[in-house]
Amino acid sequence: MLSRRCLRLHGVRRLHASRALRQREPFDASKVERMAEEVDVCIVGAGPAGLSAAIRLKQLEQESGREIRVVVLEKASEVGAHIVSGAAIEPRALNELLPDWQSRPGHPLTQPATSSSMLFLTRTRAIPMPHPPQMGNKGNYVLSLSQFVSWLGGIAEEMGVEVYPGFAGASLLYNEQGDGVRGVVTNDVGLDRQMRMKDSFEPGMEFVAKVTLLAEGAHGSLTKTAVKNFNLRANADPQTYGFGVKEVWRIPEDKWVPGKVVHTLGYPVDYKTYAGSFLYHMADRLVHLGLVVGLDYANPYMSPYREFQKLKHHPYFADILSGGERIAYAARVLNEGGLQSIPKLHFPGGALLGCSAGFLNVPKIKGTHNAMKSGMVAAEAAFEAIKQESESPADMTAYEDNMKKSWVWDELREVRNIRPSFNTPLGIWGGMAYSGVDSMLLKGRVPWTFRNKISDAAHTKRASECKPIDYPPFQPPLSTDLLTSLALTGTNHAEDQPVHLRLPPGPEAHKAHVQKNVGEYGGLLGRACPAGVYEYVEEEGKPSEGSWEGKKLVINSQNCIHCKLCDVKVPTQDITWTVPEGGGGPKYSASASAFQRITA
Amino acid sequence: MRPTAIRQLKVLVAVKRTIDYAVKIRVNPSQTGVDTNVKHSMNPFDEIAVEEAVKLRERGVNVESIRVITLGQTKASEILRTALAMGADHATHVELPDGADMPEPLGVAKALAAYVKREPVDIVILGKQAIDDDAGQTGQMLAGLLGWSQGTFASKLDVDEASKTAVVVREIDGGGEEIRCKLPLVLTTDLRCNVTVPRYASLPNIMKARKKPIEKLTAQDLGVDLSPRLETIKVSEPPKRVGGGKVENVDQLVEKLKAAGVV
Numbered sequence: 001m002l003s004r005r006c007l008r009l010h011g012v013r014r015l016h017a018s019r020a021l022r023q024r025e026p027f028d029a030s031k032v033e034r035m036a037e038e039v040d041v042c043i044v045g046a047g048p049a050g051l052s053a054a055i056r057l058k059q060l061e062q063e064s065g066r067e068i069r070v071v072v073l074e075k076a077s078e079v080g081a082h083i084v085s086g087a088a089i090e091p092r093a094l095n096e097l098l099p100d101w102q103s104r105p106g107h108p109l110t111q112p113a114t115s116s117s118m119l120f121l122t123r124t125r126a127i128p129m130p131h132p133p134q135m136g137n138k139g140n141y142v143l144s145l146s147q148f149v150s151w152l153g154g155i156a157e158e159m160g161v162e163v164y165p166g167f168a169g170a171s172l173l174y175n176e177q178g179d180g181v182r183g184v185v186t187n188d189v190g191l192d193r194q195m196r197m198k199d200s201f202e203p204g205m206e207f208v209a210k211v212t213l214l215a216e217g218a219h220g221s222l223t224k225t226a227v228k229n230f231n232l233r234a235n236a237d238p239q240t241y242g243f244g245v246k247e248v249w250r251i252p253e254d255k256w257v258p259g260k261v262v263h264t265l266g267y268p269v270d271y272k273t274y275a276g277s278f279l280y281h282m283a284d285r286l287v288h289l290g291l292v293v294g295l296d297y298a299n300p301y302m303s304p305y306r307e308f309q310k311l312k313h314h315p316y317f318a319d320i321l322s323g324g325e326r327i328a329y330a331a332r333v334l335n336e337g338g339l340q341s342i343p344k345l346h347f348p349g350g351a352l353l354g355c356s357a358g359f360l361n362v363p364k365i366k367g368t369h370n371a372m373k374s375g376m377v378a379a380e381a382a383f384e385a386i387k388q389e390s391e392s393p394a395d396m397t398a399y400e401d402n403m404k405k406s407w408v409w410d411e412l413r414e415v416r417n418i419r420p421s422f423n424t425p426l427g428i429w430g431g432m433a434y435s436g437v438d439s440m441l442l443k444g445r446v447p448w449t450f451r452n453k454i455s456d457a458a459h460t461k462r463a464s465e466c467k468p469i470d471y472p473p474f475q476p477p478l479s480t481d482l483l484t485s486l487a488l489t490g491t492n493h494a495e496d497q498p499v500h501l502r503l504p505p506g507p508e509a510h511k512a513h514v515q516k517n518v519g520e521y522g523g524l525l526g527r528a529c530p531a532g533v534y535e536y537v538e539e540e541g542k543p544s545e546g547s548w549e550g551k552k553l554v555i556n557s558q559n560c561i562h563c564k565l566c567d568v569k570v571p572t573q574d575i576t577w578t579v580p581e582g583g584g585g586p587k588y589s590a591s592a593s594a595f596q597r598i599t600a
Numbered sequence: 601m602r603p604t605a606i607r608q609l610k611v612l613v614a615v616k617r618t619i620d621y622a623v624k625i626r627v628n629p630s631q632t633g634v635d636t637n638v639k640h641s642m643n644p645f646d647e648i649a650v651e652e653a654v655k656l657r658e659r660g661v662n663v664e665s666i667r668v669i670t671l672g673q674t675k676a677s678e679i680l681r682t683a684l685a686m687g688a689d690h691a692t693h694v695e696l697p698d699g700a701d702m703p704e705p706l707g708v709a710k711a712l713a714a715y716v717k718r719e720p721v722d723i724v725i726l727g728k729q730a731i732d733d734d735a736g737q738t739g740q741m742l743a744g745l746l747g748w749s750q751g752t753f754a755s756k757l758d759v760d761e762a763s764k765t766a767v768v769v770r771e772i773d774g775g776g777e778e779i780r781c782k783l784p785l786v787l788t789t790d791l792r793c794n795v796t797v798p799r800y801a802s803l804p805n806i807m808k809a810r811k812k813p814i815e816k817l818t819a820q821d822l823g824v825d826l827s828p829r830l831e832t833i834k835v836s837e838p839p840k841r842v843g844g845g846k847v848e849n850v851d852q853l854v855e856k857l858k859a860a861g862v863v
Binding site: 186190490492 | 622623624637638639797799802806
């Protein structure tokens, strides 16, 4: 289309920048003046946890008559655009938050789950196997989490919550003593790649809040700094993660079984790798399917993306998908650490909600209901803290205490040993054996708790100790190359902004990164990133600073889909994911028209 | 129709809510259109139009007010808020019933002409085309209906208030065409119009813009009939490109050409 080609001329417009490049001033964070807004509660992240907290706060406002100003910041360009899940939602928390949800117009819970089954895949066969009772889905709904969150966002706004999509929480505001959080600063915009101020420079705003709730989803960027600064992990295991790669397909009528929920184990990974797939049939002939791989995988040659593409050629999946049309692609890390990896949930002035804390129930592969409940409990504690009207940072201890007394904790306690049981030399066989016994008989009522001893990155073996994996070539339309899939995410970031994937400063750090990652780990990120952001390339001509033995790291940050895999899995643990300019990133909407959206 | 006293210019910018340019579009299952269940934003050329209006004021031209107007369903008010946050003063939403057909350029032009008769302005700025229909007609039709000068595909605008004229540089094949237009003027903006990219709507401005009222009108209020005159029969994707093949040498090429019956 002519217009889209015209838009790519945006690059040409660089030539017309009115301020000569050499006149741009470098950005100095200490000198910038920011506008400040005072609010009662600032929530970072408009996902299930954040929005449930916001809605609950407004309910408390209505019940008690005490006004409370609630602001929700969301880095996506619209609410729901950055969230990924299967999803098969347990409505338990929704029933508590909005008991009348069934009578609300436009709710997306229109497709109940009709059956649940589990299959063990060999290369050619799909063998039915019994599944733990937690993986049943009676009473649950299959839907697009993007649409669910978008619906919740509408409700929050109706109730008077100020939701600001396109604005990311970039850093925490600390009080003078440095021992408490007093709010959030949004991202600065209009910096160029060298961190100088362009004409369009606008400093981020300060939201000074009595309570700051971090609901950024798994491995949140502000959460990471809060955990570090307040040493929240002192008595908890490191968080461990899974990585989900998914697609949405529209399939022929005869293959479609609305409400059918299927999970698989086995192919395409070996018994030592923790991975499983999901396939959910939604409304409108749409299926959501994906592969979740434990990020504690050892072989640096593995590419979760290519494993997923391989999976689709298995006869079971190929049969369902052939004749269908691929509509969407997405990827995101998710928590697998369970109870053992939940850090201290609060710090002076704030708290961690939802997947930022890590409430996902791994055997169920469900975290939305727990996230929502945590949002509600946090809201109640925040409301009480605000009523105190104290000068010191808000004390959110009640949030943690109440979470420990809630059904979330009961659930997580029951299943706490299941995921770690896969981490023995027996791999998935040991895991399935133990899980079978634990989930059906013991239900976690044992005196022992398996721990997550080391981080996912530390599980990675050296490339020299592992066999390279020979992935089959792509066979469109069933499997495609990565960049073709990436186009479906709609991801985009404004040009000429600082690279948001940060290594430690200086060419020495770059060099050390390339040396270890290429020299010892086979260029892991180049294989694992689902968006083609990281490339370890041969340098042509004179070696630049930061290169090692003729190789350098190229970061194509505009491709990023905000999945956080790099921050979790890079063996050198020297990449920090920070927020890019707000509004950038993927535009997931999962055209699962479970309900008809009003569109222009 | 008498133009307003030029001492203070009144500017109207017309904007449209379209599918976001980064989204991969897809034909809907019934082949009647594209799947609209995706992210929408202000048409990029209209962003440039709003930016040009705000820049006009910043350049020192005596602009009394910048009004922004859109025709669209309920959600179209989102882009009006963005325009207000970018610096527009007043917003009008001509509301279309949800589920109505997308209005055609002639209908939009008629509605804008009717609006201009109610609220006289000196300059109407539009984007040169919308990225959903690529029609590129509304500005020209509007100028025709009003009997005004038109400067289309503009990459530069210079207003001389004293002589009530404007110099517009138009993008044409092979370069730029400079024309002098008498006000009142209809301008449609091309890509290079703003010297720098449209500004971000900063959060403080967005927060202020949320409090500004938006005037709501209907097609009946303006006395225009927006019923479509064109019927879309079918929308389909372009045929998939069949991959080419590589040949090793000239003999193979000749073989393939013969097999294709070309030689």
